[in-house]
């Protein structure tokens with residue numbers, strides 16, 4: 001348990017990281033938030049629910065937060081145990097949860113076609129192995145309430161890390177579960193040490209999401225990979241996340257101010273910024289940093305400070 005009545009935290013391993021799944025348990029219904037990777041429902045979620053005296057048939061809804069395999073890869077496994085549950089996701093992410101080809105195109109290899117930056121083959125084969133994609137029953141866009149019996153929880157749309165990221169607000173418990181919607185200044189290992197850069201992708205959405213969570217003023221913020229934050233630590237985490245985002249934004253803009261003639265690919269920008277933005281030991285740090293750097297580059301194109309030449313491969317950014 002998280003220490004909050006009616007909210008069950010189920011901790012699952014993810015390599016050297018943690019990956020927490022939550023269940024919101026009410027008198028009439030239970031909502032499961034995320035499925036983990038393939039096998040997690042069998043090995044961790046069922047035993048976790050049993051320890052909290054929740055039977056599988058009490059699970060009425062499975063809300064899948066977003067289109068990364070550590071969150072949706074267990075859909076098929078979860079479906080076998082929670083047969084009566086409706087599986088919910090946002091339309092902008094749901095397609096990728098149901099079709100691995102769409103996932104590769106839109107997420108797993110999303111920098112490849114335009115920017116020539118690909119994931120290592122080992123990471124791609126790992127993603128294939130841990131993913132049991134499957135159907136989503138209900139598309140939700142945020143704002144929907146789920147009646148648990150003794151209280152309600154609300155689905156929130158919190159884009160930024162992905163376009164269709166969902167969170168769950170449990171106002172009766174003063175708690176918001178955000179999965180990966182807000183990402184601090186590093187994604188940590190299981191002991192809380194920085195591992196790789198925060199992988200937000202859509203900058204304006206991400207800042208709006210941080211502001212939305214701030215406005216809800218939860219006394220407890222629970223995440224997939226960072227554990228949970230309570231009281232003043234909630235605000236500290238939101239501040240840290242926003243400050244990191246603003247720092248990267250300035251750093252990306254400055255690249256093109258100091259040498260305004262030069263065109264740069266996404267890889268050029270990542271390589272120039274990697275030594276300056278933080279210290280991350282994980283070898284995946286370069287590809288992880290491509291997410292926020294690409295997000296800021298595209299934001300600078302959107303506001304007219306940069307242009308993008310997409311007639312060449314990889315595409316080249318230049319000062320306008």
Ligand SMILES: [Zn+2]
Nearest residue numbers: 068070180224
């Ligand atoms: Zn994740």
